Amino acid sequence: MSHSSATTTAQPVIVFDLDGTLVDTAPDLLDSLNHCLIAGGLTPADPVSLRKFVGSGAKVMIERAYQAQNRQLTDEDMKQLFALFMEHYNGNMPGKSAFYPGVLNSLDRLSAAGYVLAVCTNKFEISAKALLERMGEAHRFAAICGQDTFPYRKPDPRHLTDTIAQAKGDRYQAVMVGDSRADIDAAKAAGIPVIAVDFGYTDLHVSHFEPSRIISHFDEMTLDMISDLLEAAKEAAE
Template structure:
């Protein structure tokens, strides 16, 4: 029997604050949502403390920030209001970060597979990526409700890797916040942090394996070096 073909090297991206600059549309839809409660709007400066765990948690945090903690039964209609506004205005002012598309072209041309692992609702992630005509780049796109678990639970990342036909031993995770770096650590893969997203602390304090300041730095050579160095570190 012929040996099974080797599984492809996989580069997995977070979405908000990593692949896409979504801040304007998140703030707009969040403020539309909490306006139903008569609450003062939030700003971009608040966003770093609100995002990262999906729409439900973002709404809860925004309400708490404005001194209006929610009862459990008050949340579902607010989530519906947020989703309707956000989905109805896609892609809005959201756009890929500079250099992203060129970086994905480099990686794809070198034979790498690409995937998205985000805590955003899967339907919103799929819709947004499609509206921006980026779907063709990805072998898997998983959201915060794709599985029964989400970042930083390792199974969110390993499930994404499986869906993309990747190999966890040949996977790199790229993100902008603690959930991304933590899920990489929990799954045993190297991480790349970007400093231009929504982290509420300097990404250097999250102890990623690499920080890139611009997607021009994301090359096959960088991915291979990280995989080699990580494998060596694990073996020691």
């Protein structure tokens, strides 16, 4: 395959998923989901079942939680529950959410080495930006793109490639880091190497989705690992 990366001078972009990869948002997602389930007269969900619901954004999370209790939702129910969710979630963030161990050091290392950082999340853009701003770290990212930033979302590879474009990067010189099948499938469909963290939100272990690498702590994501993946991506694209 031939492309233009050999002639561009764009800095490589490292694209991160947000929930379950950079930030452990599960306690707050669960609180806000349960706020909705209780309002709807359902039984609150627990942290284990939450893992099966997260990954495709808040609406899908609510839908899956209802399905798990054999309850159907009308469009009108969904509209109301989604509004309730957003009000609760956005009103309480950053709540108990915290960066995973080693994240900020890792971002420091990558930035110091000249990499551009970006976020590609199935959260709504406004929630993703507000969360990172309130945690004081939004400034690190050249682009923060949510499920509503473009007309498509992960696992659609264009969510990822358009995020890279918004960060002024080259899709052939990029690495994705994520925790779920949507991240890994999007990256693979885009031909972008993908590092999976094994501590995020997925019901099946990330090894099932065959990412390029698996890490259990951000300290394992060395600059050598990144440059090896970028080198391999370059060779594959040439």
